[in-house]
Amino acid sequence: MSLDHDQTTDARVRERGDSAVLRMSESALAQLGVIDAPAGVAHDLAEDETMFINMGPSHPSTHGVLRLMLELRGEMVVRSKPVIGYLHTGMEKQGEQLSYLQGTTNVTRMDYASPLFNELAFSMAVEELLGLEVPPRATWIRMLLTELNRMSSHLLFMATNGMDLGAVSMMIFGWREREEVLRFFEKVSGLRMNHNFIRPGGVAADLPDGWRDDVLRLLELIPPRLDEYDTLMTGQPIWQERLQGVGVLNTAEALALGVTGPLLRSTGYAWDLRRDMPYLAYDKVEFDVVVGTYGDSFDRYAIRLNEIRESMRIVAQILDQMPKGDYRVQDKKVTPPPRARIDESMEALIHHFKIFTEGFKVPEGEVYAAVESPRGELGCYIVSDGSAHPYRLRIRPPSLINLQCLPYLMQNGLIADAVANISSVDPIMGEVDR
Amino acid sequence: MGVLDYLRGFRVTFDKLFEERVTTEYPEEKSPKPDRLHGRHVLNRYEDGMEKCIGCELCAGVCPAKCIYVRGQDNPLDEPVSPGERFGYIYEINYLRCIHCDLCVEACPTQAITETKLFEFSFTNRSDAIYTKDELLVGDDGLPQNLPWEDWRPGEDVATSAWMRATSPAGDADYVGTVGWSGELGYGVRAPEVGQFGEDPEPPAAEVDPVDEGGHH
Numbered sequence: 001m002s003l004d005h006d007q008t009t010d011a012r013v014r015e016r017g018d019s020a021v022l023r024m025s026e027s028a029l030a031q032l033g034v035i036d037a038p039a040g041v042a043h044d045l046a047e048d049e050t051m052f053i054n055m056g057p058s059h060p061s062t063h064g065v066l067r068l069m070l071e072l073r074g075e076m077v078v079r080s081k082p083v084i085g086y087l088h089t090g091m092e093k094q095g096e097q098l099s100y101l102q103g104t105t106n107v108t109r110m111d112y113a114s115p116l117f118n119e120l121a122f123s124m125a126v127e128e129l130l131g132l133e134v135p136p137r138a139t140w141i142r143m144l145l146t147e148l149n150r151m152s153s154h155l156l157f158m159a160t161n162g163m164d165l166g167a168v169s170m171m172i173f174g175w176r177e178r179e180e181v182l183r184f185f186e187k188v189s190g191l192r193m194n195h196n197f198i199r200p201g202g203v204a205a206d207l208p209d210g211w212r213d214d215v216l217r218l219l220e221l222i223p224p225r226l227d228e229y230d231t232l233m234t235g236q237p238i239w240q241e242r243l244q245g246v247g248v249l250n251t252a253e254a255l256a257l258g259v260t261g262p263l264l265r266s267t268g269y270a271w272d273l274r275r276d277m278p279y280l281a282y283d284k285v286e287f288d289v290v291v292g293t294y295g296d297s298f299d300r301y302a303i304r305l306n307e308i309r310e311s312m313r314i315v316a317q318i319l320d321q322m323p324k325g326d327y328r329v330q331d332k333k334v335t336p337p338p339r340a341r342i343d344e345s346m347e348a349l350i351h352h353f354k355i356f357t358e359g360f361k362v363p364e365g366e367v368y369a370a371v372e373s374p375r376g377e378l379g380c381y382i383v384s385d386g387s388a389h390p391y392r393l394r395i396r397p398p399s400l401i402n403l404q405c406l407p408y409l410m411q412n413g414l415i416a417d418a419v420a421n422i423s424s425v426d427p428i429m430g431e432v433d434r
Numbered sequence: 435m436g437v438l439d440y441l442r443g444f445r446v447t448f449d450k451l452f453e454e455r456v457t458t459e460y461p462e463e464k465s466p467k468p469d470r471l472h473g474r475h476v477l478n479r480y481e482d483g484m485e486k487c488i489g490c491e492l493c494a495g496v497c498p499a500k501c502i503y504v505r506g507q508d509n510p511l512d513e514p515v516s517p518g519e520r521f522g523y524i525y526e527i528n529y530l531r532c533i534h535c536d537l538c539v540e541a542c543p544t545q546a547i548t549e550t551k552l553f554e555f556s557f558t559n560r561s562d563a564i565y566t567k568d569e570l571l572v573g574d575d576g577l578p579q580n581l582p583w584e585d586w587r588p589g590e591d592v593a594t595s596a597w598m599r600a601t602s603p604a605g606d607a608d609y610v611g612t613v614g615w616s617g618e619l620g621y622g623v624r625a626p627e628v629g630q631f632g633e634d635p636e637p638p639a640a641e642v643d644p645v646d647e648g649g650h651h
Contacts, residue, residue, distance in 0.1 A: 102498035105535045137630070138605070169447040176456055183468075190470035190549075190597050196535045204540075205600040206610060208470065209628045228446050236443035324630050328605020339602035340614030342543050349543065356541035357495040 050078055053415075057086045061164040061419045064429030068406075068422070072415055080410045080418070082403055087433040095393035099359025100126050103390070105196045107380070110395060111431035112193055114153040116146050116185075117373040118395070119198035121380040124279065125369035126200035129362045129384055130334065135326040136281075138202035143280045144215070144318045145188065145197070146371075147311045151222070152181035153374035154304040154311075157426050158229060161301060164423040165242055170233060177225050184214050201335050202328030215319060219312055226308060234302065243298035247409035247421040250295055257408070258401045261376025262307070263425065266292035266299040273372035285317045297417075297424040304426075307374075334360050359388035375399050375426060395434060399427040464587065469596035472534040473552040475527060476578045476594060477570045478545060479619040485515050485571070486546035486616070487522035493538035493547050501531035502538060522546070525567040530560065540601045545615045548595035550578045554585040576620020592621075599626055607631075 056067040065086035071079040095106050107122040108115040120142055127134060134142075159174025182192045187208050189195035197204050233239045249259070251267040264271055272289040274282040290306040292299030328335045336355045337348035354360075364386040370379040376398030383392040402425050409421040458465060467473075478486045489506020507523035515521040539548050547570075557563045562583060573579055578594065580586045595618070603609035610629035617623040 098498050102496065102537065105498045105533060105537070135605070137607075169450075186471065187468040188470070190468070190472040190536065191534065194533070194535075196537070202605045205470070205597075206603070206627075206630055208468075208600070209632065232443045232446040235439055237439050238443070324607065326605050326607045330606060336540070336604050338604045338606045338609040338614055339545075339598075340609055340612060342614075352541075352543060353490075353492065356492050356537075 049073060055418065057083075062422060063160065063427055066403075066422065066427060066429055066432070068418070070410075070415065070418065075414050075416070077410045077413055077415055077418060080407045082406050084400070084403070084429075084432050087429045089434070091434040092393050092395065096390055099388045100200055100362055100390070101355065101359045103393070104199055105194075107393075107395065108194045108196055109430065110397065110434050111373065111375070111378070111399065111428045113156050113428050114149050114374050115194050116142075116149040116198055117371055117378050118380075119195065120146055121369055121371045121373075121378050121395070122382075122393075123198050123200045124371065125367050125380040125382045126362060127329075128367045128369055129365055129382065130200070130360075131363075132201060132329050132331065132334065134202055134329055136323045137206075137325050137327040138329070139280050140318055140322050141203050141207060141327060142198055143282070143285075144207075144315060144322070145185070145203075146280075147314045147318070148181050148184065148215075148218070150311045150374045151308050151315075152178045152185075154308045155181065157304050157374075158301075161423045161426075162233065164419045165239075167233060167239065170229070173225065173229065173232070177222055180218060180221060184211075184218060187211070187214065199328070201331065202326070204328075206327050212319060215315060219316055222308070222312060226305065229305060234305065240298065243301060243420060243424075244296055245294070246297045246417045247413065247424060248294065248296045249405055249409060253408060254295070254405065257405045259376070259405050261372070261374070261398050261402065262300050262303045263376065263402050263405065265290060266303055267295035268293055273370055273377060277370070279369075279371060284321065285314050287314050297420050300424040300426075304374075361386060361388050362390075370396070373398055375428065375431075376402055395431075397431040397434065399429070399431040403427050403432060461585075467551040467590070467593070469593060470600055471549070471551045471553070472536045472539075472597060473550040474529065474555060474565070474578075474584075475538070475547050475570060476550055476572050477522070477525060477567065478548055478595070479572055479576065480517065481617040481619055481622060483574070483619060484517050485521055486544045487525060488516055488518045488544055488546070489520045489522040490543065492541045492543060496537045496541040498535065498537065499531045499533050501528040501533075502526070503528075518544075522567065525570060527565045527570065528563060529555070529557075529565060530563045536597050539595075539598045542598075545595070545598055545618075548598045550594045551590055552578070552584055552586060555581070555583055557583060572619060574619075576618055594618075595624065596627075599624065602626070603629075 051072045053070045053072055054067060055070055056062040057065040067083040067086065069081045069083060070077055091106055091110055095103055098106050103122055104119045107118040110118050155174050155178040159171045159178065162170025162174060185195060186192045189197035249263065249267055251269045254264045254267050254269065260271065268291050270289045270291045275289050287310045290303045290310060292303055332351050336352050341348040342352055362384045364384055366383040368379055368381045370377050377396065378398055379396030381394040382390045385391040406421060406425055410418055480486060489504060491504045494502040494504045503524065503526040504522055505524040506520040509515055509519060509521050536549055569579060569581060577591045580591065599615065602614040610631060611626050613623060613626055
């Protein structure tokens with residue numbers, strides 16, 4: 001058995017350097033087979049000297065159904081190749097069948113750990129095509145929910161990262177805190193995940209009675225728990241030794257591979273769409289973009305932990321600034337009429353019927369809208385032919401693109417660190433395959 | 435970094451032994467369900483016992499999972515089923531397809547289909563998963579039927595329709611806290627959520643009472 005990218009055509013011979021330089025290649029995967037191995041590893045390995053191992057697609061630490069083909073030389077990973085597609089369900093194609101009104105039920109299922117970001121990116125794209133301005137309360141509700149979603153997503157990362165590396169208590173702790181956030185989502189949208197709450201034009205419903213107390217409770221509950229994580233993990237020598245220096249990525253590599261999110265920030269490159277290309281009302285709140293120094297797994301862990309803190313800082317500011325008023329754009333063609341109007345006005349009834357059967361028409365054109373999801377730049381590209389369905393729906397999934405750096409992270413690392421690397425990339429396979 | 439750092443980490447876990455438990459003994463004990471939860475659906479009736487469904491098929495039209503099948507029929511003149519011209523003659527929801535997005539609840543112009551808080555139900559064959567009108571329709575007390583394969587707990591069946599009420603204003607601040615729905619068998623006209631203006635006693639200047647516009651039932 002051999003890896004199919006093992007061709008030696010067009011190979012550019014690199015000069016000798018340290019392994020970080022050697023690992024820099026123009027394309028992530030195709031050329032991995034021909035990059036010279038760093039000093040200490042024989043260049044021309046005989047077939048019988050290496051061993052191929054398939055990790056996954058059903059393996060507890062591959063976060064779903066990621067399959068990795070690993071070429072091992074003893075304990076060392078010489079090459080690796082992620083194989084994807086095991087969770088492909090044709091969601092982008094499905095998005096062409098569903099109207100813009102129904103579309104959020106579809107996109108929300110892509111990155112199931114941060115569903116609200118999918119809905120947000122999709123809604124922002126549709127709104128841009130429609131040329132709609134969303135009411136301020138809708139904007140702030142969206143911000144509140146997505147920041148809480150960032151927290152729940154990172155808490156899930158804390159749990160799975162701990163679990164992958166043997167910190168089983170952390171797994172339970174992470175899920176415990178995430179559950180508190182999901183409980184709030186359940187109260188707001190009626191569903192713990194896959195909310196279908198952020199819609200083109202605003203949000204489906206107002207925040208429920210007593211939401212402020214619930215959010216304040218979260219803001220009180222979580223910080224001491226994060227301090228516990230610090231004691232349990234951040235300051236724990238076992239944890240540090242397991243992660244520090246594992247899976248090092250540098251900024252140039254990360255940029256060349258298109259990596260975004262905590263992975264890119266761990267290399268010290270402060271790129272965060274919330275700050276660099278503000279959407280919603282992120283220019284009205286104060287927060288820090290957390291960056292790392294070494295670009296290793298530990299930095300990626302620490303960044304996510306501190307991003308939970310930053311998100312809480314944002315949430316606290318949202319509580320103070322939450323405006324009152326409409327929370328869905330009052331455009332008869334896009335938003336159904338209030339229920340009380342259906343019985344009063346024939347026009348309202350007709351709009352109600354039209355919106356719920358054929359949906360609303362979106363002007364011809366194409367648009368790209370991007371948000372900073374917990375995993376990186378989540379973009380939504382829509383081509384509209386003027387009908388009520390997208391002509392083409394394309395999601396730029398941060399998980400898929402971040403996954404491309406996995407062969408780099410793993411190369412010449414130990415097989416025992418493979419799990420640490422996969423975990424620190426935090427891929428959500430639903431989003432990778434769609 | 436020393437031995438103490440190791441121990442300090444382990445102590446976090448150890449201390450949990452003496453803390454209050456956050457988990458519950460699930461099947462015996464359940465965590466409370468929020469009002470807006472999207473559970474299996476019911477077909478409602480008016481306070482006089484008439485069915486609300488008029489067979490317009492809006493729910494079937496909006497369903498992204500295509501799990502609803504409705505056929506309407508003219509009301510029999512001597513014994514009308516619904517107050518309107520037509521009624522839902524066949525009404526089926528396939529719970530193997532339903533994703534509980536509750537767009538049907540938002541779409542229903544007569545609030546006929548709303549949601550309960552029940553999500554703990556399972557089937558041993560596919561035909562049980564297709565709920566027919568007989569199973570979906572509320573009983574004579576206005577409460578959802580408790581079917582043998584559903585796990586209802588006492589008092590759980592009174593909470594229904596909150597998602598319908600929560601989405602009724604459709605984002606219009608003028609309609610926050612106003613009733614836009616008809617009475618239900620067994621409950622009467624249910625109160626809306628207090629809403630954003632309840633948080634502070636000062637009502638908004640822009641608020642217009644929809645009753646002033648006339649014709650509000």
